[in-house]
Structure formats: C-alpha cells, structure tokens
Amino acid sequence: AQSVTQLDSQVPVFEEAPVELRCNYSSSVSVYLFWYVQYPNQGLQLLLKYLSGSTLVESINGFEAEFNKSQTSFHLRKPSVHISDTAEYFCAVSGGGYQKVTFGTGTKLQVIP
Amino acid sequence: GAGVSQTPSNKVTEKGKYVELRCDPISGHTALYWYRQSLGQGPEFLIYFQGTGAADDSGLPNDRFFAVRPEGSVSTLKIQRTERGDSAVYLCASTGQGALGANVLTFGAGSRLTVL
Numbered sequence: 029a030q031s032v033t034q035l036d037s038q039v040p041v042f043e044e045a046p047v048e049l050r051c052n053y054s055s056s057v058s059v060y061l062f063w064y065v066q067y068p069n070q071g072l073q074l075l076l077k078y079l080s081g082s083t084l085v086e087s088i089n090g091f092e093a094e095f096n097k098s099q100t101s102f103h104l105r106k107p108s109v110h111i112s113d114t115a116e117y118f119c120a121v122s123g124g125g126y127q128k129v130t131f132g133t134g135t136k137l138q139v140i141p
Numbered sequence: 142g143a144g145v146s147q148t149p150s151n152k153v154t155e156k157g158k159y160v161e162l163r164c165d166p167i168s169g170h171t172a173l174y175w176y177r178q179s180l181g182q183g184p185e186f187l188i189y190f191q192g193t194g195a196a197d198d199s200g201l202p203n204d205r206f207f208a209v210r211p212e213g214s215v216s217t218l219k220i221q222r223t224e225r226g227d228s229a230v231y232l233c234a235s236t237g238q239g240a241l242g243a244n245v246l247t248f249g250a251g252s253r254l255t256v257l
Binding site: 064077134 | 174184189248251
C-alpha cells in the first residue's frame with residue numbers, strides 16, 4: 029500500500045519570499061515521486077518528477093524537490109515566489125511501472141502581492 | 142489527439158439516473174486512468190487500464206461504477222443509479238510506454254458531474 033501526506037492545506041506567502049510545501053509518503057516498494065500543479069480554472073499538470081538518479085529534481089519555473097529516502101519526504105521548494113505561482117500543488121507517489129498513482133490532498137499556495 | 146479529451150465537460154443529472162463519461166487519451170498511450178476529485182480533495186484513484194483490460198479496479202467505490210475500454214483507446218466510465226455523493230470532477234489521464242516514463246500522467250480537463 030502507498031499513501032501521501034500533505035500536512036499543509038493552505039500556505040500564504042508574500043511575493044519574492046521563499047516557500048516550502050511539505051510532502052511525506054509511505055510505500056512498501058521503491059517509489060516514483062511527483063508534484064503536480066493545478067492553476068485556477070485549469071487541469072492538473074506535471075511540475076516535476078523523481079524516477080531515479082539524482083535525488084534533487086528541478087522544474088522549468090524554478091521549483092525544486094529533493095527525494096529523502098530516510099525521512100520518506102519529497103518537499104517542494106522555491107527560493108522566490110511570483111504571483112503566477114498561485115495554484116494548488118499535489119504530491120503523488122507510485123510504485124513504478126504501470127501502477128496507480130496515489131495523490132495527496134493538496135496544498136493551496138497563495139502568493140500575496 | 143494532441144491531448145486527453147473528456148466529454149462532457151459538465152453534466153447535471155437527477156438522482157437515480159444513468160451517466161456515461163467519455164475519455165479519449167493521447168494517441169498511442171497504452172495506459173489510461175480514471176480519478177475522481179471532490180471539492181477540497183486530491184484526485185482519488187478509481188481504475189486504470191493497460192490496453193483493453195482493467196489492470197487495477199480497486200478504487201471503484203461500488204458496483205454502480207463500471208468502466209470499459211473495448212479497443213484499447215477511448216474509455217467510458219459508467220455510473221448507474223447516481224447518488225448526490227457521486228457529484229465530483231471525474232478526471233481521465235493517460236501515459237505512454239517506457240519503464241521510467243510509464244507513470245507520468247497527462248490529464249484531461251475533467252468532467253464535472255452534478256447529481257441533484
């Protein structure tokens with residue numbers, strides 16, 4: 029069985045401030061980890077993923093996440109947020125192959141001007 | 142097609158009615174997933190297909206829910222005797238081949254179901 033915990037349902041942060049969105053997972057097998065983003069009135073889209081190799085992964089818009097196996101975490105960070113980052117962010121885990129992807133309950137990031 | 146297409150985008154029905162939701166995945170994607178997203182919640186897994194067969198249907202909540210993918214492309218999610226608790230956005234996603242890329246889901250815009 030696999031599960032994802034996103035403890036923060038909402039995170040308000042001022043523009044240009046750093047942010048961290050927390051994600052912890054549990055899985056009985058090796059994992060693939062993902063962050064998906066849902067902008068207002070848009071569908072879910074992939075932000076970044078960890079499949080293998082380097083434990084630090086980056087997105088094209090400045091977000092990064094680090095796979096920490098000992099702490100079973102995959103926290104999402106950005107050193108300086110923009111208004112356009114306002115969205116809901118979902119952490120997800122999969123056991124690999126064509127298996128189901130399990131999502132967390134989401135964290136709403138509110139960037140304050 | 143270029144993306145995952147879901148129809149209808151909105152469906153309002155009455156309690157007890159039958160509903161079909163359609164998903165047209167990205168051309169060539171062999172795996173297709175259905176999720177349900179209720180207000181304030183993350184996507185909840187329902188079922189996924191590998192080709193024509195349901196590889197994992199453990200998320201279907203009860204026997205009122207059924208899904209098919211007869212030719213390994215388009216899929217239909219069928220809900221019988223709808224209840225108000227079925228109201229949600231139903232999301233479809235597909236993914237292509239490749240061991241490492243297998244889990245990277247591309248989602249459609251969703252079908253919003255409202256049961257009155």
